[in-house]
Amino acid sequence: MRSVLAEWLRRAPELQVEDTPWRAAPSKVRSSCPDVCAADLECGDGHGVPPLGELFPPGTAGRPPALVVLASANRPGLLKQAAEAGALGFVDKAGSPDALVRAIRCVAERERFVDASLGFGFLKAAQMPLTRRELSVLSLAAAGESVAEIAGSLHLSHGTVRNYMAAITRKTGARNRIDAIRISRGEGWV
Template identity: 65%
Template sequence: MRSALADRLAREPGLEVHHAPWCSAPARARVLRPDVCAVDLDCSDSYGIAPLGELQSRHNGSRGTRLVVLASANRPGPLRQAVEAHALGYVDKDATPERLVAAIRQVAGGRRFVDDSLGCGFLRAAEMPLTRRELSVLSLAAEGASIADIAHSLHLSNGTVRNYMAAITRKTGARNRVDAIRISQGEGWV
């Protein structure tokens, strides 16, 4: 899907397009120093929540890379994470490629772009009780990762992951880890 979208964007005049999977995207962004990164918030790598901050490094005092995210209103968790990463563009995943091109051009010019259809998602994201790190832990747990796997993926100790899971369980009003995952998936947080 990423390749097809990149091919479509590459046909637009004035856009130079490169694409990469999450595992190599931060390094590629540091080398290429793009003006804008377009990012799908539903990353399928072992990150849980897309590591958006890794794409925004500043280059010798410059403003750094601006972010355009492909988001869904029914997934307020990743949407909130994009807000915390100071993304400038928010495009509905169901929007046309032309809408994405418009967002990229507007964000490249330093202006915010937000699809109207994401308004409800922003409201739900503001009400979400979990932190970005808790969302990352919970996303990996929802994929079936063990405490040790989560700790390894996020560079944490097993005890720290257990503490995050306890906080998640308390904040969601869940009885246990499985219940916390069920509640969070029902709310669209993960």
Template identity: 45%
Template sequence: MALLANEPDISVVETVESRSKLAAAVRHSQPRVALIDIDLAGEESAGDPSARDGIAAAGAVLAQAPACRVVIMAERRRPGDLRRAVAAGAAGFVMKDISPAELADAVRRVARDEQVIDAALAFAEIGAARSPLTPRELEVLRAAAQGGTVTEIAGELYLSSGTVRNYLARALTKMGARTRVEAVSKAREHGWL
């Protein structure tokens, strides 16, 4: 962020290292643009190395400061990250190896209500596989990703336990997964969850 601080028309109002501190910083500073690392540390994801906490943080930022525009930064181009970032409300997605001038330009453009997307990531996203799961199968798998039992998922989604088991079984079969954990991991990897 020191690179952005050198730009005469950009003010870096706060820098934080965790999702919990981000919420307080946004409430305090009300930034026009929030630049969020996709791998932003979060206490709730400490045991899950596959968690993409920065995307969840983008949604939280926008809930607290709807006028704020979010740019996600990532080190690697992973299928599904762009789709999930846009679904969370991000207006930009750039790679960490972007030049300082390009980063400053991206922040300026997003501040002007434009969208900025890494071109290589956009092409990778277009070529990524689409989910073979139905919307209901995805909904059940998303609930399973939260760690609930079949009974808890059934109660949450107003389904019978047998129906939840059927949806999970079909999702596992379609994805070639042996376990729920493997299915959730594959779905996250592809950006379906």
């Protein structure tokens, strides 16, 4: 899908488009210094959108690229993570590709762009009790990772992961980890 979308974007004469997976994005950003990065929130590695600092580390010349994300209103947890990561543009995945071009143009000027159809998702995200870190822990738990695997993936101690899981369970009103995952999936948080 990424390649097809990139090919479609290349039709806009003023855009220079590069097609890169997230894992290769930091090195590509450092080498090409783009004005805008676009990402599909639901095609990541389970951690949601990486912070812009990973795309453009401190001490590198120039300004960081503006971030545009393709999202769905039924995934408020991902919308919240993207907003906290510094995204300026939010485009509905179910919308027209022309909206993505408009969003890219807006955020290239450092202006915010939000598809009106994502408004309900942002309202739900505002009501979500979990922090970005708790969402990361919960996303990995929902993917079936153990406490040890989550700790390794997020560079946390086992006790810290257990503390996060206890906080998630309490904040979601769940009885246990499995119930917290079920509730969070039902709300579209993970």
